[in-house]
Amino acid sequence: MQKRYIISFILFVKIGVAQVSDSTMLRTIFDFYLTKSNCYSNLEYLSTKIESRLSGSPGAAKAVSWAKQAMYDSGADTVYLQPCMVPHWVRGRKETCFTKNSKNKVIDYAICALGNSIGTPKKGLSAQIIEIKNYKELDSLGEKNIKGKIVFFNVYFDHKHLSTGACYGETVTYRYAGPSRAAKYGAVGSIVRSMSSINNDFPHTGVMGYDTSVCKTKIPACAISFSSADKLLQELKENPQLNITINMGCEMLADELSYNVVGEIKGSIKPNEIILAGGHLDAWDNGQGAHDDGAGVVQSIEVLNMFKTLHIKPQHTIRAVAFMNEENGGAGGKAYFENTKKNNLKHIAALESDAGGFSPRGISVDTTLGAFKKTLGWASLLDPYFVQYITQGGGGADINPLKKLGVPLIGFQPDGQKYFDYHHTSDDTFDKISKRELELSAGVIGGLLFLIDTRGW
């Protein structure tokens, strides 16, 4: 018994010392992030100096060059481009949408084409509009009532959810899959209420996909702003036979060659074991993509700068990855997975930041129960830095394919209450970024990578 107590005591002291040392190191890491990091200025450059960077665009190509240089500047010993073929969808002319009231007055609505949608004829597409509240209603109305019409999916966020991601998750099917499901009944166009937390006049774009197993016909699909949707409902109430005209010049061009940008600092002890932090470099063309996902990109790059500036030699290889084409295809995530598999690369962890540049709130961890429990052991270290929740959950769209290789995944979760105010709109601009919030979250990401590197998983 005596012996057991002594061992316990030694263990306690050892853990105690490690804990103090980690907590001191985390404090040093946060001092760096709050006073010396470049993520805010990097994000300013990416958001405001490079034009829209949707996959396949000249802006995306410029963003790739910028990320490569930024990674070198941040201390990467190697940076390389990982090729992937990406869809090249272009928005074309500014979209318009209008109805006419009983006095023949034109009422305009703010819309934007959904990513991957076909356009309308040049003179626009005019048809009667029909409001649909859910798929059940769509299916019950059927071809008899839908054929030849433009369907208006009028779905709202359920604000009872504490997570806005849950609101989005419930409704986004109407944006993504609604067009083909409407076309199946002969609809000629699809309009969806913007996936928005708030009532304003910014339409929210986002990806849609034609499902040819549901319907072979492709119809133009757009989103209407929250307040324009309300205005449209009012007009529909006054005239249930209301005709609407939408005009969209978008089209899908041939695939383009693009790249993930991968920057790394070789591990000093286990160079063949990788710890990854990533965000996606592509962003919707209508805004600056500051929150989605410029923030995740600069936070990932800043991890390199942290190791460099604090003169920490990582034991494992640290990788910052700026993924391409998260928004409308996921080609970058797939290419990264294929490359990892082909070269039999070992990742001991992959973290993704793709939920905006807001204050830290938590992480979701997708790994074995044992490793998850180890992560829970970090809770007291991370608690002072606003990490409230460590939960079991998904990693992120770009790193999720790595799960098939058994890689433990972490999804970084900042405070999400305002994310869907800006998400996929022209209002997702750099001035919506708080320097301190961005840096604190970057600090959590840097701190986590430090813990994984020193403590293993």
Add this chain to the structure above:
Amino acid sequence: MQKRYIISFILFVKIGVAQVSDSTMLRTIFDFYLTKSNCYSNLEYLSTKIESRLSGSPGAAKAVSWAKQAMYDSGADTVYLQPCMVPHWVRGRKETCFTKNSKNKVIDYAICALGNSIGTPKKGLSAQIIEIKNYKELDSLGEKNIKGKIVFFNVYFDHKHLSTGACYGETVTYRYAGPSRAAKYGAVGSIVRSMSSINNDFPHTGVMGYDTSVCKTKIPACAISFSSADKLLQELKENPQLNITINMGCEMLADELSYNVVGEIKGSIKPNEIILAGGHLDAWDNGQGAHDDGAGVVQSIEVLNMFKTLHIKPQHTIRAVAFMNEENGGAGGKAYFENTKKNNLKHIAALESDAGGFSPRGISVDTTLGAFKKTLGWASLLDPYFVQYITQGGGGADINPLKKLGVPLIGFQPDGQKYFDYHHTSDDTFDKISKRELELSAGVIGGLLFLIDTRGW
């Protein structure tokens, strides 16, 4: 032993049931706040329809009338005005500030007078400017170097603090007490770098006080925006003998009669025991006071609406208090204390929300250790609603006097990373408010009052 186990089991079941019931009730409360509450629309009205509401102003009088009606509309069975004499300081003409460079070119700076400051002569005040980094430097330079000059307190937030409140707490003495300390050495004016988290051109006002025990002479005092302060430093570098001219038309008028607005729902079981939620109705004249502290006022009023709409009859008397004159005198808080003392009113808890309308983050509790430990028992109930921290700490400026009567105090602590971006500036406007963040924090306040009412303290 057997008996003890049985008692433990019964206790466990009982606590378990109470916990489930409270947690279900909290969920109902948050459903209300996220879908039916009026705090956002109330804040819109208060911020945008009532002009600036600094104590003693016509705007403040209108705000008092509005709050009274809003409390009745929200379900108060009694609303009354609690008189207090408040200072009536007015800003007067728009402040100006300039220097001239070597080419005689005028360089303008964004400044604003500090609350309670005297003005300058109509033609302005011109003198040599001297940069001071801290009081130690001021004291060591002394009268020989300070006399006849305008002192520029060039103090920065130390961003290593995780709490912006800590940054503010360290530097605000230069705004409040700096003028008298500079006047002691013969300074003729005082300029302080704005207490700002960020680099922009909004000057931050705030209260200052002349301390006649330090110096009988009163000198004009203003704040300069962060970026103008940088510009001024540049000019000073080029010309260390630089003259500066400031022009301020502010003055202190005679005290005015004003009011705290107190709305209550009488307790059904213990009507003589009060639970209070409050914010302050007055706000600096330069902005809309949306975060500081319109948010706290509407969140406090919404507690009444919660009890009414959810048909919960509170056991204790629930009071919403819109305090007057928190910003430049604290007359409302003192009047509330005096009234409480005189009438021997029993408060079982007082909560103040005066840190902006942001996402919930925690509460600080100022009470006995026993009661604090009871509060910690609520942690798991509040954790799903983004309450990460329950700490021992202060209540708030308006309720702090009640501590002398032994009242347990709670300071509501939302996420504070952006508070000092807007604090006391013309940029503290309604458009900076997130509806969901405001409502979630209001929900925590409502939920806490429910817990205190049903569980006692």
